[in-house]
Amino acid sequence: MIAGAVLEVRELTARRADAERRFELHVPSLSLSAGQRVALVAPSGSGKSTLLDTIACARAPDHAVRFTLSAPDGAASDNVVPGGTAAEGMATEGMVDVLAAWRRRSESGLARIRARLLGYVHQRGGLLGFLTVAENIGLSLRLAGIQDPDRAGVLAGQLGIADLLDALPAALSVGQRQRVAIARALAHRPPLVLADEPTAALDPDRARDVMAALCDMADRHGTALLVASHDRPLLERFGFSLLTIRAQVPAGTRLRALVTPLSGEGAA
Numbered sequence: 075m076i077a078g079a080v081l082e083v084r085e086l087t088a089r090r091a092d093a094e095r096r097f098e099l100h101v102p103s104l105s106l107s108a109g110q111r112v113a114l115v116a117p118s119g120s121g122k123s124t125l126l127d128t129i130a131c132a133r134a135p136d137h138a139v140r141f142t143l144s145a146p147d148g149a150a151s152d153n154v155v156p157g158g159t160a161a162e163g164m165a166t167e168g169m170v171d172v173l174a175a176w177r178r179r180s181e182s183g184l185a186r187i188r189a190r191l192l193g194y195v196h197q198r199g200g201l202l203g204f205l206t207v208a209e210n211i212g213l214s215l216r217l218a219g220i221q222d223p224d225r226a227g228v229l230a231g232q233l234g235i236a237d238l239l240d241a242l243p244a245a246l247s248v249g250q251r252q253r254v255a256i257a258r259a260l261a262h263r264p265p266l267v268l269a270d271e272p273t274a275a276l277d278p279d280r281a282r283d284v285m286a287a288l289c290d291m292a293d294r295h296g297t298a299l300l301v302a303s304h305d306r307p308l309l310e311r312f313g314f315s316l317l318t319i320r321a322q323v324p325a326g327t328r329l330r331a332l333v334t335p336l337s338g339e340g341a342a
């Protein structure tokens with residue numbers, strides 16, 4: 075185990091298929107440590123969302139040799155995956171074995187992994203339209219079982235949206251919605267936050283502001299970031315290590331794609 079690792083993936087394969095096509099994404103190795111910023115920069119359709127959704131435990135990997143997430147002290151002692159034991163590979167050395175949870179089809183275990191260990195910022199916020207800003211931020215606290223009535227307000231203040239706590243998402247600009255989404259993804263202080271094109275809908279100035287807010291909030295708690303984006307200059311400006319997804323020669327109807335480092339010092 076890498077010291078301070080929050081995510082470790084080895085030899086992971088994720089497949090998508092319909093009647094005409096088959097797509098297969100392969101990740102030989104991907105590790106993130108506390109506070110690290112890693113970005114996926116790759117063309118549309120190359121598999122960025124497939125990878126983020128797999129890491130987010132929204133879809134099962136089709137194969138992996140290792141897929142672990144770190145469990146902070148509280149989450150580990152809370153036995154993130156119920157019934158897990160070291161013998162089954164669960165919650166050993168402060169890491170939770172996500173593969174084992176999928177193998178056991180432990181819906182409650184996977185739900186707790188998502189709720190406690192991960193945050194997710196979607197391209198357009200993904201906020202619930204019938205909840206206020208405060209309720210949207212509070213949702214991740216509720217799911218994680220954290221009772222801290224002040225935290226949503228404190229976060230909103232840090233993100234410059236304190237005056238919007240009672241507003242519904244429809245009344246917000248796209249940039250304001252992304253700030254709410256960042257607050258929601260970080261409120262429960264997960265070790266890893268994923269973001270799928272979090273600035274794609276913004277003009278360059280707003281994109282820079284939102285990325286600064288995301289990185290600043292992540293830095294406060296040593297949160298690791300894994301971001302998918304097309305905006306390479308913005309990612310370089312904020313010190314992300316870059317990965318890309320390279321298409322391999324299609325074999326028949328199958329397209330294989332491989333996640334590899336884009337710049338010299340990569341996380342993979």
Ligand SMILES: Nc1ncnc2c1ncn2[C@@H]1O[C@H](COP(=O)(O)OP(=O)(O)OP(=O)(O)O)[C@@H](O)[C@H]1O
Binds near residue numbers: 090095121124
């Ligand atoms: N439900 C599906 N059935 C079959 N193939 C799919 C399905 N969803 C996605 N794919 C294929 O999987 C590949 C990866 O898609 P994915 O959405 O992960 O790419 P992406 O890089 O996130 O694209 P974008 O930047 O446009 O969101 C694509 O070739 C796509 O055609």
